[in-house]
Amino acid sequence: MSTADAAESATESATEEPERDGTGEPIRCEYCGRRFAESDLLALHRGLAHAGRLTDGEREAFETAYAGEEEGLRLFRLKALLALMALYFLLLFAYSIFG
Numbered sequence: 001m002s003t004a005d006a007a008e009s010a011t012e013s014a015t016e017e018p019e020r021d022g023t024g025e026p027i028r029c030e031y032c033g034r035r036f037a038e039s040d041l042l043a044l045h046r047g048l049a050h051a052g053r054l055t056d057g058e059r060e061a062f063e064t065a066y067a068g069e070e071e072g073l074r075l076f077r078l079k080a081l082l083a084l085m086a087l088y089f090l091l092l093f094a095y096s097i098f099g
């Protein structure tokens with residue numbers, strides 16, 4: 001699953017159930033009007049859906065949000081790998097003791 005897919009699924013769920021930011025105003029994309037629960041999700045959406053017409057500040061926000069998403073995915077992969085290794089050895093020991 002790519003980062004783009006993750007961002008897209010995140011933005012879809014954000015659109016179904018729009019929440020409000022701390023300001024009390026829903027966050028809307030100024031290009032297409034979609035609503036987002038978090039400003040990071042809006043930044044990712046702008047970078048993916050409106051990449052051609054971003055301002056410098058919006059591009060910077062997209063790159064920051066994208067880097068944060070990459071870091072989150074990297075940590076998730078690491079945790080998933082560790083969990084798989086733990087399960088593997090658990091089953092191996094269980095087989096050697098009870099098998």
Ligand SMILES: [Zn+2]
Nearest residue numbers: 029031032049
């Ligand atoms: Zn948009």
